Amino acid sequence: MEASKKPPQYLKVKRHILEQLRIGALTPHDKLPTERELTDKFHVNRNTVRHALTILEREGRIYRSGRKGWFTSGQRLVFDPSKEHVNFDKRARQQKFEPSWEVIESGTTTASGELQELFDVEEGTPLYHIYETGSLDGQPVYYSEYFFLADICPGFLPKIISQPMTDVLRDDYDIHLFQKHLLIRPINMAERMAGLLELPAHYPGVFFRRVKTSQTGQVVEVDFEYWRADSIELRSSYETPQKDED
Structure with missing residues (x-):
């Protein structure tokens, strides 16, 4: 009879965590023991840990936060990224x-290159441009760059310091947003973006490029969003087609 194979050593560490x-001994955003502590606890080498x-x-069970561990x-x-736009706060x-959320930078710019093409303007x-980070329960989860047609929402920037941008557009300018184009792709966070999210450089992320129109069909907003991969879950549901009766 063959001797039963021993499970790989790394499973001891994984199963314990x-x-x-x-x-419930570990709750969300608890710090794990250090790699050295786990090495000593399970009598395995650092590579195994x-x-x-x-x-x-x-x-998606754990994440690394820079040099903090x-x-x-x-x-x-x-x-559901396929559905109509719903603001982050709601x-x-x-x-x-x-x-x-925290606005890192805001101001004015002009359309050129990709932005000119996406807005379909001269x-x-x-x-307007707004760069911000957003957090859930105090944990930074995204970095975004938002661009808006300035002519349709004069005086916009001061209003979004304490209110969601979507709400300001709706309540103050009667602009209701609709998602026209959506691009999603996996990325590795560039050093600057990772730093803003308290992550090591090249940490896995998800990139969204959103093109949004007003109720008139005019493109009024373009967003570039960078989310840490362990903070979001994308789900879509679809109706099952009904068979035609003979």
Whole structure:
């Protein structure tokens, strides 16, 4: 009879962390023991510990925050990218998160290159730009660059310091947003973006490019969003086609 194979050593580390999550000994955004502490605890080498942590990270159970170490992942923000636009504040509160955001930079620019093409305007058309980060329960989860046609919303920038941009456009300018084009692709975070989200450079992320129109069909907003991969979950549902009766 063949001797039963021993399970890979990294599974000891992985299963221990999963069990701690299951029983509530580790809660969202708790700091894990250091790699050295896990190495000593399970009598394995550092590479074995890192392999276990990397797999847990890939599964979305933990994340690394710069040089601070490894942390348990929190609840993910769930949304359907195929549906109409819903602002971050509203979506997060519906899912029992406490959202917040911080404007890093705002001002005016002009349309050229990709922005000129996406807005379908003359080169040099005035635009507002807003760069911000957003957080869920105090954890930074995205960095975004927003661009708006300046002529349709004069005096816009001061108003969005304390209010969601979507609400300001609707309430103050009677502009209702509709998603026209959406591009999604996986990325590795550039150093600047990763730093703003308290992540190591090249951390996995998800990039969204959104082109939005007003109710008249005019493109009024273009967004470039960079989300940490462990903070969101994308879901879509579809109706099953009904068979035609003979």
